[in-house]
Amino acid sequence: MAKITYIEHSGTKHEVDVDEGMTVMEGARDNNIPGIEADCGGACACSTCHVYVDEKWVDRLPAPDPMEEDMLDFAWQPDPKRSRLTCQIKVTEDLDGLVVQMPEKQI
Ligand code: FES
Numbered sequence: 001m002a003k004i005t006y007i008e009h010s011g012t013k014h015e016v017d018v019d020e021g022m023t024v025m026e027g028a029r030d031n032n033i034p035g036i037e038a039d040c041g042g043a044c045a046c047s048t049c050h051v052y053v054d055e056k057w058v059d060r061l062p063a064p065d066p067m068e069e070d071m072l073d074f075a076w077q078p079d080p081k082r083s084r085l086t087c088q089i090k091v092t093e094d095l096d097g098l099v100v101q102m103p104e105k106q107i
Pocket of ligand 1: 039049
């Protein structure tokens with residue numbers, strides 16, 4: 001179980017517990033948190049699960065694979081350092097305290 005904070009573009013915060021083995025996207029979806037659409041259901045084929053990872057967490061997450069990096073090119077205003085696709089981030093205990101912020105919109 002990891003506590004993850006999702007911050008909407010408006011600044012509204014949602015702090016939820018997400019089970020290990022789920023993805024950060026599934027944690028948002030299952031808790032009805034707005035701002036992550038996940039149109040492709042987690043197949044790394046849509047980029048609508050895009051977030052900006054809090055600066056402090058950027059280097060603590062496993063690096064994105066080439067497929068995620070390619071798909072991030074299609075996200076809304078990607079940040080080369082902080083942008084990630086939440087469907088590609090598996091929740092582990094090490095992610096306890098993770099903070100992510102949603103973009104202004106998903107494409
Ligand atoms: Fe489509 Fe993540 S849900 S790329």
